[in-house]
Amino acid sequence: GAVVSQHPSRVICKSGTSVKIECRSLDFQATTMFWYRQFPKQSLMLMATSNEGSKATYEQGVEKDKFLINHASLTLSTLTVTSAHPEDSSFYICSAREGTDNSPLHFGNGTRLTVT
Amino acid sequence: QKEVEQNSGPLSVPEGAIASLNCTYSDRGSQSFFWYRQYSGKSPELIMSIYSNGDKEDGRFTAQLNKASQYVSLLIRDSQPSDSATYLCAGGGYQKVTFGTGTKLQVIP
Numbered sequence: 001g002a003v004v005s006q007h008p009s010r011v012i013c014k015s016g017t018s019v020k021i022e023c024r025s026l027d028f029q030a031t032t033m034f035w036y037r038q039f040p041k042q043s044l045m046l047m048a049t050s051n052e053g054s055k056a057t058y059e060q061g062v063e064k065d066k067f068l069i070n071h072a073s074l075t076l077s078t079l080t081v082t083s084a085h086p087e088d089s090s091f092y093i094c095s096a097r098e099g100t101d102n103s104p105l106h107f108g109n110g111t112r113l114t115v116t
Numbered sequence: 117q118k119e120v121e122q123n124s125g126p127l128s129v130p131e132g133a134i135a136s137l138n139c140t141y142s143d144r145g146s147q148s149f150f151w152y153r154q155y156s157g158k159s160p161e162l163i164m165s166i167y168s169n170g171d172k173e174d175g176r177f178t179a180q181l182n183k184a185s186q187y188v189s190l191l192i193r194d195s196q197p198s199d200s201a202t203y204l205c206a207g208g209g210y211q212k213v214t215f216g217t218g219t220k221l222q223v224i225p
Binding site for chain 2: 006032034043044046049091093097101102103104105106107108109110
């Protein structure tokens, strides 16, 4: 149980274009989903917390107009990287929490974004 | 002070030995604690959850929690080369899970 599916796993896009990443909880309802970014050999960096039906809460330093998050249902959250630039190239990982605030996060397989 | 602290390592242990990974946290309001394993280039996967003081065992893994000392640990018995990865400690509370920066474990064959 507690499977989180993330698509696409890899994407290459040109500078200036937008990319959408989907995160789905397959067998549970996720009231809260989290989006992380990870650069090579660095730790996870929380970008934003997404609650179903409400606006995402962004961490300090994360541009909300550049990283658009939509959590339209209890099983789907999307992250759109708008006007991507090479410095946005990174590993983006979503996670979802099942049930209560004491439950663990379950991670998707991640999306490796390369902006050329 | 970071909310969840781990030694970055690398921690090197010989195959078959016990690997001991440690973590401290600063938020006394944290109610739940988790250990994740992350292989290079992959996303984290959950190994253990622990919520109350004491030990919790699952196969070769034992998580230990001491809320008075604000300390969480993970023991890996009979370490295998396939255990070589980065281990992330996390503390959870309302609407929030805070991760440490991870300890890199190397199991030497």
